[in-house]
Amino acid sequence: MRESMMKKLPEITLAFWVMKIAATTLGETAGDLFAQTLKLGYFLTTIALFALFVGTLVVQLRSERYHPFHYWTVILSTSMAGTTIADFMNRDASEKYLAAGATSLGWGPQGLGLGYPAGAAILISLLLVIFAVWKASGLPFAIGEINTFRGEALFWSAILVSNTLGTSMGDFLSDSSGLGYAGGALLVTALLGVLLALKYVPAVSNVLLFWFAFVLTRPLGATAGDFLTKPSAKGGLALGTLGSSIVLLGVLFALMAYAHAKERRNRVAMLEPVALGGRHR
Known part of the structure; x- marks a missing residue:
């Protein structure tokens, strides 16, 4: 019983990957909206969004079932x-990363300027450490x-x-x-096709393929987000971070509503045999 109560992660289906790409594309446009369009800067935006991550994670960890x-x-x-986080690590206050005429972006450090190779x-290394600790714990991957x-x-x-690593990869592919x-x-779509064939x-190992695919769908979302928002002179559609984020948020909420309805139907279907068995007794 405890195992079924604690199983709070979704099944890996095509719908899962569609929602993952939608969420990561929105993550790119929304992150750029706060840091660049609203000029909060990478430092303040990273602090605020990391706090948001902690808040949403607490809700997820306290849940007793998949929601x-x-x-x-x-x-x-x-x-x-x-x-x-990736932008703060990789970028700096050079004109390449600032809007035309801007000399700074938000309060605090403008970026560490490590560059994409060093940031990646x-x-x-950090991801490998997490997996090493995970392996040593004996818990399943x-x-x-x-x-x-x-x-x-x-x-x-x-x-x-x-997701941070995937952002660095996507920005490197798009910018450098x-x-x-x-x-x-x-390119990322082709690599995902190779992973699908290897399945x-x-x-x-399907577990290994899952983590490779999870990392690669992030640069796909990053490049797709940049393609939607960046100016046409840079090869984008110039839809802007605000408009793109609103549309993507609507798409993601629609997909979440569909997933929620499907999950409710599955729970009802699982409970019906129990209820029927109870009536027979």
Whole structure:
């Protein structure tokens, strides 16, 4: 009974990945909205969004069952926080990262200016440390088998770091690789296609494929978000961070409502045989 009560993570289906990409794309546009459009800067925005992540995580950890709104708000908050954490680590106050005519962005440090390779190396090292601790704990890696508080805490730690790493990868592909937003998105989509093909190879671990796919869907969301918001001169659609964020939030809430309705139907279907059995007794 305790295992079923503590199992609070969703099944990995096509709908899961669609919602993940929608959430990560919104995380990119919303993070840029606060940090750049509203000029709060990476430092203040990172503090605020990390606090939001902690708040949504507390709600998720205190839940006794899987609740789509709880789960996906944490995914969204890790995506937004990951966007500004990565930007703060990788960028600086140079004109390349500021709006035309701007000399600063918000209060506090403008960015550490580590660059994408150094930032990615730090994040990959941190992710490996989390997985090493996870492995040493003896707790399962498979999302369908995570049913303890410690396991879920490790899972969300890995999610936050992987979303931050994915942002760095997406920004590198969009800004520095020469591929541009569309080219970067096509490359990541191709890599995800390779992972999908490997899913049918018995020797390849599905758990390993899940984590690779989870990291790669973040740069897909990052490049898609940049493609929606950046000016046409840089290869984007120039829809703006506010308009894009509103549309994406509507899409994500619609998907969460669908997932919530489906989860309720599943619970009712599971309870009906128990109720019928009780009447027969």
